[in-house]
Amino acid sequence: MKRSALVTGASEGIGYAFAARLAAEGYVVTGVARNEGNLKKLTGELGGEHSYIVADLTTTAGQDKIVKAISERHFDLLVNNAGIAATGKFAEIPLKRHLEVLTLNCEAVVTLSHAYLNSARAGDALINVSSALALMPMPLMGLYSATKAFVTSLSESLWYYQKKRGVYVMGLCPGITSTRFNEHSGAGSQETPKIMTQTPEELVDAAMKALKRRKKPTVISGAVNNVFAFISRVRSRRGVINMMGQMVE
Numbered sequence: 001m002k003r004s005a006l007v008t009g010a011s012e013g014i015g016y017a018f019a020a021r022l023a024a025e026g027y028v029v030t031g032v033a034r035n036e037g038n039l040k041k042l043t044g045e046l047g048g049e050h051s052y053i054v055a056d057l058t059t060t061a062g063q064d065k066i067v068k069a070i071s072e073r074h075f076d077l078l079v080n081n082a083g084i085a086a087t088g089k090f091a092e093i094p095l096k097r098h099l100e101v102l103t104l105n106c107e108a109v110v111t112l113s114h115a116y117l118n119s120a121r122a123g124d125a126l127i128n129v130s131s132a133l134a135l136m137p138m139p140l141m142g143l144y145s146a147t148k149a150f151v152t153s154l155s156e157s158l159w160y161y162q163k164k165r166g167v168y169v170m171g172l173c174p175g176i177t178s179t180r181f182n183e184h185s186g187a188g189s190q191e192t193p194k195i196m197t198q199t200p201e202e203l204v205d206a207a208m209k210a211l212k213r214r215k216k217p218t219v220i221s222g223a224v225n226n227v228f229a230f231i232s233r234v235r236s237r238r239g240v241i242n243m244m245g246q247m248v249e
């Protein structure tokens, strides 16, 4: 029997790279996103028995669609990857946009994790894609950082309880990854120092290695991101926030 994986946000970026890598490793992949054209392209490129579901995970109808899919068939792996941000001064960003960020990054992750863990079997795994900003709040992405702190903390608790039944839960914390994420968040397509930037494929490779080991609750990808994570642990909270603020001012 082939293993199967459900990947949200599979139409581009990190989710696309996850889908491609999982397919290459023998998983039958179901991709989820809103853009049907991109999902069609993905399954066309992967070939074989891969499929997709079009769903807007900021809506109850979209979340219900995926909960139904999870209850109807077994997935060996769920990657909760879809996520968005809104960059700028908090009060100047429309509340509607903030609530979309909150709904996709937190509510959808809770809803899908809940459905998945209710039907998961020993050997299964759940990857929640968080961010290095979960550990270091970025002032111009305050709500986004807070949603990722939520995802990391939730994933850590789930890791502890689920390991007792043989289900592995990982909170994956990427740093800057070369996708259109910043463009989508309203930050524009910024040049970032190469040394600080990973490709989606490098990130997914780190995640897949950790998935095989099934040890760590939180996986921080890349040497530079691990240095930042170390700094965030040893510096005062005020020092960390000032450091992050000065980076974007």
Ligand SMILES: NC(=O)c1ccc[n+]([C@@H]2O[C@H](COP(=O)([O-])OP(=O)(O)OC[C@H]3O[C@@H](n4cnc5c(N)ncnc54)[C@H](OP(=O)(O)O)[C@@H]3O)[C@@H](O)[C@H]2O)c1
Residues within 6 Å of the ligand: 008, 009, 010, 011, 012, 013, 014, 015, 032, 033, 034, 035, 036, 038, 055, 056, 057, 058, 081, 082, 083, 084, 104, 129, 130, 131, 132, 173, 174, 175, 176, 177, 178, 179, 180, 181, 182, 184
């Ligand atoms: N890139 C980075 O530097 C970075 C760093 C740390 C963490 N992350 C995290 O990594 C994850 C993936 O980010 P990425 O860089 O790959 O971003 P991306 O290139 O912007 O891709 C985002 C994906 O999420 C999907 N999506 C967006 N809104 C959705 C909705 N309402 N319902 C369903 N799917 C939706 C998009 O597809 P559709 O538009 O087709 O719906 C797309 O497939 C996110 O959770 C992000 O927070 C990224």
